[in-house]
Structure formats: structure tokens, C-alpha cells
Amino acid sequence: MIQLFHVYKSFGGTPALRDVSFRVRKGEFVFVTGPSGAGKTTLLRIMFGAEKASSGHILINGINLGRIRRKQIALLRRRIGFVFQDFKLLNNKTIFQNVALALEVTGANPSYVRKKTRQALRSLGLIKKEEAYPLQLSGGEQQRVAIARAIVKNPLILLADEPTGNLDPDLTREIMVLFRTIHMKGTTVVVATHNRELLKGTAIRKIYLEKGRVIKED
């Protein structure tokens, strides 16, 4: 469960989030949307402990991120999958190694790591590229590697930041099906996007951000 109470975030004076409060229940599926620069990425990064809120409180499964120690942040991140808007892949490691890393940090045993990594790559249509390096992939392929890395560890929470910006409509639909499947298995999913096609015609909850404020929810 994710709870935000009056969260503010500013970067050296310019505010990126202003008084954001909401709550995502365990197992919920939520979209965060809003124009470029609204604060979507900042919001997701704050929930992930990658950015500290200037004020306010964030609770993840009851743990207050403002009071957490470094070691605990690492443990928390192992249970949260994050698809970064800019992918954040390691360019000198292969696709396989990039995805496997998310499991290796948990200390999982090698054969389990191998099995799960292959499975994740297969579900994203990347198994043929497992020995390639990120810079040898197309934009969309890189984005899918980032998604694979986020889901490989069966996270309790999945935070996806613009996960389909480089994908064609067919793949976008496939990814959404994948996220729904993961959601069905009990994972809490938060997706930041401005892709209208993703948003339209679904009954899924949407949080609208603008200039750092929540302006609408539906």
C-alpha cells in the first residue's frame, strides 16, 4: 500500500510537486498522467526513495520513507519494480546481465536467476537479443529490456514511467496486457503516461497532475 501525505518537492527553489496526497491500495492499478514537466517522474521517484520529498510523508507498506536507513531502502527496492523513463540500462552489460542483475542483488541462486531472466526476456520478445548490448538495440527494444528488468523479480509494487513512449501501438497493447496480468497476480501497479490510447476507455483510476498539483482524479 502506498500513501502520500502533503508531499512537496522542489529542486533548488522551483517546485516540482505541491501538496500531493493520495493513496494507492494494495493490488490497485493506477495511472498518473499530466503534461510534460507536470511532475510524474518526480512523483514516482519519490515513491521509490530515489528522491527525497522536501516535506510531507510517504509510506510504502507502512514504512515511512523519510525515516528509513540506507540498507532498508535497498531491501525495499528489491520488492519494487521500476521502469525508468530513460531506461537506465548498463551499456557495458548484455541484455541478459542487465535483467539478471535485478535478481542477483537479492542473492538469489544462479540457476533460479537464469530461469527467471529467460522467462522475462521471452515474455517481452527479447530472447533472441539476450547476448546483445543495450546500444545495439532499437529504442523500443531497450524500453522492453527496462520493463523486463522491472518485472523479473515479481515485485510487490510496479512503478512504470512512460513505459510505452518508444513502442508501437501493437506492442503497447501487449505491454498493457502484461501489466494487467501482473496486476491480476496481486502486484500494485502505478503507470505514469501521457499516452491517450492507454488511458481512454478504461475503468482504471487516473490521477491527473499539472504543475506539480493533483488537479483531478477519476
Place this chain on the structure above:
Amino acid sequence: MIQLFHVYKSFGGTPALRDVSFRVRKGEFVFVTGPSGAGKTTLLRIMFGAEKASSGHILINGINLGRIRRKQIALLRRRIGFVFQDFKLLNNKTIFQNVALALEVTGANPSYVRKKTRQALRSLGLIKKEEAYPLQLSGGEQQRVAIARAIVKNPLILLADEPTGNLDPDLTREIMVLFRTIHMKGTTVVVATHNRELLKGTAIRKIYLEKGRVIKED
């Protein structure tokens, strides 16, 4: 004018482009589309001389890219604007410096560089961020910096690779208006995208790629 004759490109065995031939007239506006991994980026990079074709010929304004010397490539690039899918911004330079660089390499005088850079930043709504560094920007803002850098030098040819992947629908429309304006002034524009909203309902020519082949044009 851009001409491609039977262009093949393969990366260590796996083909990315197969027998691609087409022609973009001076001052034309063309979309290149196709699923992820179809070869759009590769195609644009080949037209830019950033990648060498494995076989076939590419002529830009009559210059054969296969026979060109290094120095000439640099000169050619000064007249071609390229919006990279992964932005390719210099993280240790400010937004202003990043955009100005495209003019500085041409040896333009400082006051002209300053004027044009400011103008480009303004037209993309980035003037307030000119002293920021790329990593301090949102994904969409970074993408707009990449666009600003491509258009600042009034290029003869504008090649834009997925230029709206990180932009919301409103900004996407704005960018398209911008591209149209640039096109009106005589620039040849080639945009690679899988954004259906960009493509639909326009009379603009579209080239469909799939698995490295041109499968359709309309």
C-alpha cells in the same frame, strides 16, 4: 533531395534494412513508420552518415554518402538537423550550451549564436530552463531540447526520430505545427514515428517499414 538505391544494412549478420529504395524530394514531408525494431532509426542514421550502409547507395543533394570524406560528412551534418531517439544531450553542459553547440560548430559568431539559440529555446517553451543541465529536466523537456538543437541551424533537411515519444498530446500537436512551419520554409522533413495520432488523417506521405523492408507507401 534524398535518394536511396537498394540499401542493405546488417549488424554482424542480422539484417536491419533490406533492399530499401525510395526518394524524398526537396521540400517534401515524409513519415517513416513501422513496429519496434523495423529499422526506422537505422534508416535515418544511414541518411545522416552516422551508419554506413552494407550495400547500396545513398545520395543527399546529389552527394554520395558512400564516397564522402570525413571532413565533408561534418559539413553535411551542419545542414541536417537530427532529433535522436535517445536525445544525445551533453549532460555536463547546460541546455543553452547544448543547443548553441550546433551553431558553434559552424563557426558562427557569438552574438548570432546567442540570438538564434534563445529563439529556438523560446519556440519550444524552454527558455526558463536554459541554465539547467539535461539531467535536471523531465523526459519531455529533454526531448524538446533535442528538437531545439536540430532546428536551431535552419537545416536544409530535418530528420526526427520518434520526436514525440515523451511528449503529451498537446505538446505533440505543437511540435507537429513547428515541423510544418519549418517545412513551409523549404526544409525537407523526415519523421520516424509509431505515434498513430501523428499519422492519422493527414495527407502526408508515409513509408511503412517492417523487418527492414519497405512494405507499403501511401
Place this chain on the structure above:
Amino acid sequence: MGKLLYFIRQALLNISQNKLIHLISLGTISIAILILGVFLLLLVNVEGWIKNWGGSITMSVYLEDNLPKRQIAVIRQALSSREGVEIQRFISKEEALIELKSALGPQSELVEGLTRNPLPASFEIAIREPKTDPASIKRELEGIPGVVEVQYSEAWIKRFRGVMRLVRVGGMMLGGLLCLGVLFIVTNTIKLTIYSRKEEIEIMKLVGATDWFVKIPFLIEGFIQGATGGLLALVSLFVFYLIMASNKGIFLSFTLLEVVFVPHFYMTAIVGLSSFLGFLGSLMAVGRFFEV
């Protein structure tokens, strides 16, 4: 255990995936360590030469007049049986006079007027025991029957000790400074190789790696780099030594000096120091990037 293996594998992978940078830094490290090594090699040898040259005090053992040949043989026996003493030659009374004459040169008139030879016969001996107090050796040898007096030059010994002290103290000071310099160069070089991988560290932390999970491969990498650099330096030093030893005639023209390699202790110390510095450099560099 399995974990350590994982980390070592990871470190080796990292090295192979950043080959160019690692090769460059390896080069720098081994050259820096080699400079230290050459210095040590010279110090060890110069100390040895000085010891050899000045450490063998020459003493004159003057004998009573008119000793029978038999007793002279007994004294020779007594001298040479003492450890550390090497008899260089026996100078009879007649030889002593001839030598004095030639030593006096134009003043040799002095000797012409003599009616009898006042000079004693003597043994010239070399003492190769620089640590024992020469005064006590003198006393000991004067106890041999038939020996009148033993002479040596105090001034020489003092000067020799001064030179030794200069070489030791100077060597230690310079060596210390050089060590500091090399320490600095090696750790800095390791830092540079790591700073270019700032992003890698950040990303690893973002996927949930603990500080140590990120650090350990870097520390192992640093250690491996340092150790390899040290070993390379040692091998090059040995080559340098071989060249020096086989060409000593050329530049050590005026004496035939022995060239020796640095002792085992130093060899271990060189590689150990290098490995430690590699480790330390990584530790310092990696520490900086943990504010994610």
C-alpha cells in the same frame, strides 16, 4: 563463499568489459610501482657496495722483531682462523722499508741515512665484520703472542659510518616520499577508472543493490589491478636488474661490483603494497558515489 565467487566473477567481468581503461590504468600502476622498485633496487645495491667497500676495515698487525719463521706461521694461523678476518698480505721488514721509500717520494732522502731498519714486519688484514667494534678486535688481536700492535684508521671508520648513515637516512626519506607519491598515483588512477562508471553504480543502487553489493566487485577489481600492476612491475624490475647486471662493466667502470636483486621481503612488499593501494583507491573512489 559462493557469494565471494560471484563477486570475483563480477570483478573479472567488469575488467574485461572495460578493457581499454583497465589496460591504461594497469600501465600507469605498474610504471609507478616500477619506479619505486628501481629505487629500492638501487638502494639495496648502493648500500651493499658501500658496506663492501668501506665495511672492510684494513688493519695492520705489527710483529715483534726477529721472530722465527715458525712463529710467524703460528700467528698467520691464529689470524686466519678468526672469523671475519682475511689476511691480505705479509709485509717483511725489508718490504716495509721499500714501500715507505716509494711512499715518501721526493722526501725519501729521509730513509737514506738509516743504518738499521727500524720498521717492523706486519700482516695487512681486512676485517669483514662491520658491526663489531673495531677497538675490541684490535684488543683481541693484540693478545696474540708475537704481535706488538694493531693499527687502523678511526677517521676512516667515522667517515664510512657517516656515508652509511647518509645513504640510509636519505634513502629512507626519499623512499618514503616516493612511496607517498606512488600511493597517490595508484589510488588516483584507480579512482579515475571508477569515476567513469558513476552511472553504473547509480543504476545498481536503483535496482536494489546494497552498498556492499556494489562496492565489493569494485574493491576486488582494484585489488586485482593493484596486484597485477605490482607483479608486472616486479617482472620488469627483474628485467631491469638483468640488464644492469650484465652491463655493469659499462657504467661501473672503476670497480667490479656485484649487482644483487632486491631481497624476498621487498618483493613481497612491492606486490603487497600495490594490491593494497589498488584496494584503497577503489574504496575511496566508490565511497563518493553512495549518496543515491
Place this chain on the structure above:
Amino acid sequence: MGKLLYFIRQALLNISQNKLIHLISLGTISIAILILGVFLLLLVNVEGWIKNWGGSITMSVYLEDNLPKRQIAVIRQALSSREGVEIQRFISKEEALIELKSALGPQSELVEGLTRNPLPASFEIAIREPKTDPASIKRELEGIPGVVEVQYSEAWIKRFRGVMRLVRVGGMMLGGLLCLGVLFIVTNTIKLTIYSRKEEIEIMKLVGATDWFVKIPFLIEGFIQGATGGLLALVSLFVFYLIMASNKGIFLSFTLLEVVFVPHFYMTAIVGLSSFLGFLGSLMAVGRFFEV
């Protein structure tokens, strides 16, 4: 001209935008150059000391017997007026005998039986002109009326020349090796700072920069780094020199030696070498990334 300014501004900007890396590499460069500098400083001084110590040949100028005081004064005048000659003392016939006695020690019986003093009076002089052939000085001085003979030790001069040659050749060889090492370290360090900016080079080429447009700021950067490193090293060397000069009593206990700083030529050479190496390192490193 305006272009060069642009490039210099760009280089300075780059340095300030990569401060940490540049500081680290600056540290490495100055330490490496400093090591070379300390070596040069020592070499210059050791050469000086040896020259001073062995270069002043001592000669004995023996006089005719029974010269009147007046003529001795004339000879003293003649000697001291010659450049490079320094009179250390006058030894009268009586003093000569006393000295000989004490020098002979237990053999001094030898002198006891003399009826008249066969020793000549003499001047002891030091020649501070190591380049002139001592034999010609000897001949020259023997031409002075009242002088019988001039003596000096050939063996000593030979040995001195040997030591000088050893120090020179050894110093040059070591210095050469050290230079190579420092060259390697400095260029490698510069390379490392540039390799981490591979992407920057690629991007610049993609926006239409010619090879030289990309290269020049890097070359200037390398040059500035090298020059700054060299200057820093020189300043540190001067501090080192001051410490050495003010503490020479401690470790140069047995003689009062003068400590001098490296001559101007070397100072220029140090900074020049360092700047050149910085430039060269950039050139080599940048060259690698031009296959875009």
C-alpha cells in the same frame, strides 16, 4: 584568433565542468613530475658536492731549502695571484718533520736518528679548476723561481673522474627511465580523463563538428593540465628544496654541503615537458574516438 579564444574558453569550461576528474588527474600529474623534479634536484646537488669535494685537487708545492723570507713571500704572491689556486697553508721544514713523525706513528723511530732535517718547506694549495689538466698546472707552477717540485695524486684524480662519470651516466640513465615512466603516467592519466568523455566526442561529431573542432579544446585542456601540473610540481619541488636546505645539518651530518636549487634551464624544461606530455596524452586519447 577569435576562434582560438573560443577554444580556450571551451577548454576552461570543460575543466570546470569536470572538476573532480581534472583535480584527480592534476594531482597524479604533479606528483609524477615532482618525482622527476626531486630526482633532478638530487642529481644536480650530488654532482655539485662531488665536484666540490673531489674537484679541488690538493697539490704540494715544495720549495728550495734556505729561501729568504722575502722570496717565500714572492712565491706566495705568485701562487695566490694565479686564478683557481687557493693557498691552504704554508708548511715550514720543522712543521713538515713534526707532521711526518705523527703520520708515521709507531714507525716514527725512523726519524729519530736523523742529524739534519731532509724535508723541504712547502705550500699546500687547492686547485678549484677541475677542467684544466692538473699536469699542465704542475708544469706551470714548477716554473716559479724557488719552487723545486709540485706533487699531486694521479690516482685520486682518476678515482674522482670515475665517480663523476658514474654519477653522470647513472643519473642520465635513471633520469631517462624516470622520464619515460613519467611520460607514460602523465599521458595515461590524461587518456583516462578523456576516455570517460567518449560520448561527448561522439555527440559533438554528430552535430557536425569537424575532427579538429572536437580535438582542439581537448588538446588545450591537456596542455593546461600538463602546464598546471608542471607548475605545481615546481612549487612543491621548491618547498622540498627549502626543507632540505634548512635541515641539511640533520642528514648531511659529516660535511657542510651547500644545497642549490635546479638551474633555470631545468625549471623551464620541467614545466615544458609536463605541458607537452599533457598535450601528447590528449592527442593520443582523442585520436581513438574518431571513427564515428
